[in-house]
Amino acid sequence: MSVLLIAEHNNKELKPFTLNASTAASQIDNDVHAIIIGYKCDEAAKALSELPLIKKVIQVEASHYENFVAENFAPVIVKLAENYSHIISSANTFGKNLMPRIAAALDTSQISDIIKVIAPDTFLRPIYAGNAFATVKSKDAKKCVTVRPTSFDPCESSGGSAPIEKADPGEEFAKTKFVKREEVKSDRPELGTARVVVSGGRGMQSGDNFKLITSLADKLNAAIGASRAAVDAGYISNDHQVGQTGKVVVPDLYIAVGISGAIQHLAGMKESKVIVAINKDGEAPIFSVADYGLEADLFEAVPQFLEELNKLNTIQK
Amino acid sequence: MKILVAVKRVIDYNVQIRVKEDNTGVVTDNVKMSTNPPDDNAIEEAVKIKEAGKATEVVAVSIGEEKAQETVRKALAVGADKGILVKTDSVIEPLAVSKLLQKIVEKEKPDLVFMGKQAIDDDCNQTGQMLSALLNWPQATFASKIEIKGDKLEVTREIDEGLETIEINVPAIVTCDLRLNEPRYASLPNIMKAKKKPIEQLNASDLGVDITPRIEQVKVEEPPKRKAGIKVSSVAELVQKLKNEAKVI
Numbered sequence: 200m201s202v203l204l205i206a207e208h209n210n211k212e213l214k215p216f217t218l219n220a221s222t223a224a225s226q227i228d229n230d231v232h233a234i235i236i237g238y239k240c241d242e243a244a245k246a247l248s249e250l251p252l253i254k255k256v257i258q259v260e261a262s263h264y265e266n267f268v269a270e271n272f273a274p275v276i277v278k279l280a281e282n283y284s285h286i287i288s289s290a291n292t293f294g295k296n297l298m299p300r301i302a303a304a305l306d307t308s309q310i311s312d313i314i315k316v317i318a319p320d321t322f323l324r325p326i327y328a329g330n331a332f333a334t335v336k337s338k339d340a341k342k343c344v345t346v347r348p349t350s351f352d353p354c355e356s357s358g359g360s361a362p363i364e365k366a367d368p369g370e371e372f373a374k375t376k377f378v379k380r381e382e383v384k385s386d387r388p389e390l391g392t393a394r395v396v397v398s399g400g401r402g403m404q405s406g407d408n409f410k411l412i413t414s415l416a417d418k419l420n421a422a423i424g425a426s427r428a429a430v431d432a433g434y435i436s437n438d439h440q441v442g443q444t445g446k447v448v449v450p451d452l453y454i455a456v457g458i459s460g461a462i463q464h465l466a467g468m469k470e471s472k473v474i475v476a477i478n479k480d481g482e483a484p485i486f487s488v489a490d491y492g493l494e495a496d497l498f499e500a501v502p503q504f505l506e507e508l509n510k511l512n513t514i515q516k
Numbered sequence: 517m518k519i520l521v522a523v524k525r526v527i528d529y530n531v532q533i534r535v536k537e538d539n540t541g542v543v544t545d546n547v548k549m550s551t552n553p554p555d556d557n558a559i560e561e562a563v564k565i566k567e568a569g570k571a572t573e574v575v576a577v578s579i580g581e582e583k584a585q586e587t588v589r590k591a592l593a594v595g596a597d598k599g600i601l602v603k604t605d606s607v608i609e610p611l612a613v614s615k616l617l618q619k620i621v622e623k624e625k626p627d628l629v630f631m632g633k634q635a636i637d638d639d640c641n642q643t644g645q646m647l648s649a650l651l652n653w654p655q656a657t658f659a660s661k662i663e664i665k666g667d668k669l670e671v672t673r674e675i676d677e678g679l680e681t682i683e684i685n686v687p688a689i690v691t692c693d694l695r696l697n698e699p700r701y702a703s704l705p706n707i708m709k710a711k712k713k714p715i716e717q718l719n720a721s722d723l724g725v726d727i728t729p730r731i732e733q734v735k736v737e738e739p740p741k742r743k744a745g746i747k748v749s750s751v752a753e754l755v756q757k758l759k760n761e762a763k764v765i
């Protein structure tokens with residue numbers, strides 16, 4: 200039987216993690232169909248049909264799908280589920296919000312946040328903030344799986360031409376109403392997919408001082424991350440939080456500034472290829488995962504870092 | 517308004533967990549256990565709503581072994597009025613938990629169910645959404661702000677893009693983020709008082725729900741270790757290493 204991938208998009212464009220989830224889906228079965236539910240989402244549906252991995256696109260449109268309310272989405276997918284062995288989505292806030300509603304309706308025990316497909320019924324997933332890896336085997340006939348996107352490479356995004364089929368929309372769930380979304384727009388690379396991430400923690404001491412992080416990120420064309428403590432203290436908005444209860448990032452370079460390295464933070468960044476830690480406490484646990492540790496006061500080290508980078512004129516833009 | 521809060525007993529978040537040598541799970545013997553952190557936020561919010569005169573009763577429920585009673589007791593010590601312990605010694609997946617909670621909801625008839633957004637042991641992030649699907653109630657997940665407006669709630673949700681606000685009708689499920697509030701500590705007098713509050717005990721097997729696991733845990737392993745890094749003595753050295761050795765800038 201085929202697998203059904205739930206596309207994540209903003210009605211115009213596909214969200215990049217849809218490509219990573221497609222890769223995971225194709226490792227389960229190569230007959231991957233993708234469903235896109237939204238409103239005026241032709242452009243995104245077309246982009247989806249161009250992924251060479253996708254064999255068929257199902258597009259479902261209605262105004263009540265404009266804001267991705269799970270209560271509206273779940274019944275559409277449940278209705279189509281009989282044709283599929285697996286339902287797949289990214290394990291980000293979109294998929295986390297939606298998939299369990301589908302799983303419960305299908306009476307299936309969901310498998311969250313897989314980092315590896317071992318067999319169509321067997322997966323590897325982190326537990327305890329990534330301090331243990333569990334190999335789990337599903338005995339359910341139908342499997343609902345969310346995928347940790349950073350553990351799978353994005354698939355090719357062009358060259359395909361899957362047919363797009365329209366399916367009928369379902370009813371609106373009237374008891375949940377979308378009010379507004381406050382999105383923090385920036386020209387920076389997205390945290391989840393950036394090649395370089397510069398993160399600040401409580402050691403930054405204020406939102407104003409976070410400018411040091413911003414300058415460093417500007418120089419390195421990096422995304423900005425933060426510890427939960429930095430977000431809680433209001434230095435920066437919640438979408439920057441890295442960790443067990445924030446985002447998982449796997450950049451080529453992760454620079455942790457004034458972050459102690461609690462296990463909940465490490466859960467979100469310790470798979471990064473190269474980790475740099477700048478911390479004045481030589482005993483800080485962040486040094487146990489850092490490839491390059493600099494024991495220094497960040498208020499001296501970061502300006503020096505900027506100066507050194509200015510001296511290099513070969514920085515990749 | 518009556519609020520039911522689901523609290524799970526988990527290994528304390530400060531404990532560095534260890535994988536069992538036979539790879540069947542993690543070591544739990546003689547390990548400090550606590551309430552799942554966001555469940556503390558869920559209780560706190562419910563108690564605050566009651567203190568503001570907008571709720572009349574807060575009921576805390578936990579599902580698990582006998583010792584989960586401590587978790588319920590703690591909820592009582594910070595202001596819940598009544599506790600329920602659903603006893604089972606077997607492994608219970610979020611789907612089974614949500615089915616058991618559905619039974620409790622049918623019995624207790626709360627207007628709101630507050631839960632944590634994620635249990636820090638299994639990191640599933642499923643139970644609230646599943647319960648909401650089973651009851652066909654609205655769900656407000658990852659809540660960092662809740663405002664009660666008559667028979668509606670306005671909830672701010674933490675999403676990857678930033679913040680989202682939704683309005684949901686009561687009855688509803690809310691799953692809480694750690695940023696929702698600052699949980700209080702239980703004072704000694706309140707801990708003493710909590711000892712007198714009632715805890716109803718039920719057996720999971722008596723609730724008419726099939727809780728047999730659907731997922732076989734084949735093995736649990738240590739994650740691969742990172743190779744030890746080095747300390748650099750200056751920023752200049754750091755930049756040189758990043759450029760010439762790691763080749764990442």
Ligand SMILES: Cc1cc2nc3c(=O)[nH]c(=O)nc-3n(C[C@H](O)[C@H](O)[C@H](O)COP(=O)(O)OP(=O)(O)OC[C@H]3O[C@@H](n4cnc5c(N)ncnc54)[C@H](O)[C@@H]3O)c2cc1C
Binds near residue numbers: 399694
């Ligand atoms: C259930 C749960 C989930 C959580 N989820 C997350 C999560 O997703 N992400 C997350 O990050 N945290 C999470 N946390 C919180 C986590 O436990 C830590 O509290 C948090 O990561 C600490 O943030 P921090 O390192 O910025 O602050 P601190 O631990 O206070 O560390 C600040 C560091 O800055 C250093 N410093 C201070 N001044 C300077 C200076 N001038 N120069 C250089 N260094 C300096 C200090 O030496 C210290 O090491 C979670 C906690 C719980 C209970």
Ligand SMILES: Nc1ncnc2c1ncn2[C@@H]1O[C@H](COP(=O)(O)O)[C@@H](O)[C@H]1O
Binds near residue numbers: 579610613632640
């Ligand atoms: N055994 C349990 N007893 C009570 N509440 C639970 C239990 N398991 C999960 N929950 C609730 O469901 C939330 C999410 O858990 P999970 O889906 O496992 O990540 C937790 O924060 C609790 O509020």
